[in-house]
Amino acid sequence: MSSTAGLPQLWDGFQLRTSPEAYVFEPTAKSGAEVLVIDRNDSSVRLAKPGAAPGGDKTMSVHGIVGIIKLHKSEFLVVITSKKKVAEIGGADVYMATEFRTLPVDKDANPSLLKHPVEKTLLGLLKAHLYSAPFYFSYGYDLTSSMQRQAGLADQSAPLWQRTDERFFWNRFLMQKFIETAQSGSQDLSRFILPCVFGFLEVKEVNINDHAFVLGLIARRSRHRVGTRYFSRGIDLDGNVSNFNETEQFVITNPKGGSTMTKANGSIRKSYIQTRGSVPVFWAEVNNLRYKPDLQIMDKPETTEATRRHFEDQVARYGDNYLVNLVNQKGYEKPVKEAYERAVEKLHNPQVHYTYYDFHHECKGMKFERVMDLVERLQTKGLKSNDYFAVEGGTVVSQQRSVVRTNCMDCLDRTNVVQGTLARWILNEQLRSIGILSGGEQVETKSEFMHVYRNVWADHADVISKAYSGTGALKTDFTRTGKRSKEGALQDGVNSVTRYIKNNYFDGARQDAYDLFTGAWEPSKGLPTPDQRALLVRAMPWVFLFALTMIFASLLLPRHTAAQTVASVGGPSVGDAVKQSGAWSHVYFFTLWLVVAVGSAQYMISRGLDYVAWPTLNRPDETIFYDGPGFKSGAKGRTGIINPLKTGKSQNGSEKAAASSNAGRRGQAYSVPS
Incomplete structure (x- = not known):
């Protein structure tokens, strides 16, 4: 048309x-x-x-x-x-x-x-x-x-x-x-019909060796299987993976001695594509208020077909896929690594090339420059530095025939470091082919350019990370400066704590917004579920906060003020009794509220699933309560939690499912009239 x-x-x-x-x-x-x-x-x-x-x-x-x-x-x-x-x-x-x-x-x-x-x-x-x-x-x-x-x-x-x-x-x-x-x-x-892109875009005019050119970076976020960090992991039946982003770095310029560019419309254009995406198997991390959620690998019969669909689509779009897996090979992350390797092994696809790189071990001591060792390993498997797209004078002179697909657990922090290194490696080759760099030169020696380059890639990392995890990326001090600093390490700590808070207590609404906007949920599928938790469960956080207030009062306020505080809670008679009899000392007061605080905290931790802000449009009950084959790191935070996917029977055989199937569900606190 x-x-x-x-x-x-x-x-x-x-x-x-x-x-x-x-x-x-x-x-x-x-x-x-x-x-x-x-x-x-x-x-x-x-x-x-x-x-x-x-x-x-x-x-x-x-x-x-x-x-x-x-x-x-x-x-x-x-x-x-x-x-x-x-x-x-x-x-x-x-x-x-x-x-x-x-x-x-x-x-x-x-x-x-x-x-x-x-x-x-x-x-x-x-x-x-x-x-x-x-x-x-x-x-x-x-x-x-x-x-x-x-x-x-x-x-x-x-x-x-x-x-x-x-x-x-x-x-x-x-x-x-x-x-x-x-x-x-x-x-x-x-x-x-105006197409919009959700992602990152930054274009800079730069100069190396008196040759001006445009450096651009675009990240495009896929609208399929979109979501937040812990509520969207792995793959779906159609082969779509979570947090899939295509990143394109491009250079636009005119030949040396040519006319000055206007609106970045040079006759020479070179671009390089990389992708990132969640490990393409069925896996999840189930929030339970602990810093490390419950990890589970769901060994479903559909895994092989879903993984095959994913990589067939990737190969059809990009050519050979060089997979770089940065997941740890020890401890908590190890099962994800092993599941990925099993899935790739079953593919028998000659255009899918798998490389494992133990990022934390190889770059120990924050020596991220060692990522170039990974680039050398990829070269031995066939990756070429001249494998990029190029147009000169309106004629296509080369096409990119492969792509590097990088992942870590979140496809954020470690992935950003590796992608930035690969893009810089390709950029050197592109600028040499144009004549901006001589045969032995590298952009790493151009301090002014590197300042721009590092900050563009750090901004890119922050935007992708914020969309998925809710905070900026980790390790961006290295991306921006080429060095690891104490201030950067401190900021990473702040971001990690912020991620924990957002991922447990706020991301449900963000996931709902994604599902609503992309059509993953529609009103015809049903209405949001209101909060159906028991009164005691809903009240416990307030008990905990009140106990903390009393503890701080006992520590910070004078003794007579503490008695007045007790009086304000229990009434004048109680306050007088405290003053007159002296039965309650500071120690007793402090101990009482400490016991209440510890008890309420323990209650909430034991029922952690009840306090996570789950999505209310597409609540992931099938993931939360998965009990099929695979791997589970544990089932914490589930004391007293009723599985809505199962029907219960009383001793006389009567069904209780209708009354209990939604018990314990946390949702938005509103009624749902028709």
């Missing part, structure tokens, strides 16, 4: 007119052009001529349409109302969305709709995701596709949404209605 002659491929802004009957988008770039009408009576989407579109008194400027999403009671239209230019690539401007509006499509929507507990919660999840994710878009450049994929397209004039890599078209679920209408052939909505 090609665009209409004389019209751009994508409109770059609209005036949105709002009325009780319709939302009307009028392109600002060309008066008298087509307008998009979203009918608020039946939520249909159609094109119309300006004079034939419904009127509307309210107007606002809109920079792009994110799409339409169905919540519980109504569909909502999501639009971009503010943007910031962040880069130029190949002559096109690239923007980051900074402000959004969510507008109810149903014409009967009123303020009471937004007070409905489920609608309010789902809308809150949607807005939280919009403002926490870095959304990048361009009206003229396909951010979802690498330079190599763009060059290989048979129809370069096809609409932008048709040319995208659907894995990285982040808002594709919200654009489904627009795409289906365009695919039907009845209405060509192509100029209104």
